[in-house]
Amino acid sequence: MEKENRLNSECKAVKSKKQFEILPSLPTYGPMYIPVSETGKPFYSEGFPVRFYRRDGTEWVANFEPGWTDLKQVIQLDNTDLLLVIACGTCYLMDPDDTKPVAVFGVGYSHILQANASRYVLHDETHLTVIAADGTHWRTERISWDGLADVRIEKNVVSGLAFSPTCTSDEWVAFSYDLDTGSLVGGGGR
Incomplete structure (x- = not known):
């Protein structure tokens, strides 16, 4: 002993x-x-x-x-x-x-956020990448055409604004990504 x-x-x-x-x-x-x-x-x-x-x-x-x-x-x-x-x-x-x-x-990652003690979230201009404590990582589907803004994390949900150009205007569209389920709501990259 x-x-x-x-x-x-x-x-x-x-x-x-x-x-x-x-x-x-x-x-x-x-x-x-x-x-x-x-x-x-x-x-x-x-x-x-x-x-x-x-x-x-x-x-x-x-x-x-x-x-x-x-x-x-x-x-x-x-x-x-x-x-x-x-x-x-x-x-x-x-x-x-x-x-x-x-x-x-x-x-091209420009920002990193700590989701909790075991996960980090990086973002570039179009996607999020989640990194777990053991080093495994995954990339979300495309969220924006050319820019993410006001990205933040609350209770394992990443949210912010995604740039979404249209024929008549350029818009910023809200998005949220659940880190636990991997579900994306909103955004303008699809």
Whole structure:
């Protein structure tokens, strides 16, 4: 029992250690950074640099290929070792111990909202993408033709306005998306 308690406290200590650090630029000294892209092909311009700390105490620097927006963030997903790295609108699911992404998706995400402790919602100009705590993610059907505004979450329902041009006018149409059932009401993208 004592050995089990010691192992549990060691595991908690490892979990609480720093897993990443967002860098202001690529380091000029030390080991070479590792370019991380969707295709796996290297690129040589500065993207979104992040230092990762492995569980064994070593570290490495990733240079993430950027997407099309200004959204840059790293989020520790609950109850996993996965990190969601958002590099200028492109999402990379990363295990800090591995230099290859678990998954790469999107390119134009402009906003992220936390739905609850276990889910996040990203949006671009036309869709929502929901990310669960285990890293699984899904994209909604098209909600807007070219723009989402006033997006918010209340009680697991995402709502806002979707741009819907017509022959005679340009309108903003209300929409709501239930995160639990996956049902979409309204919007103007269909």
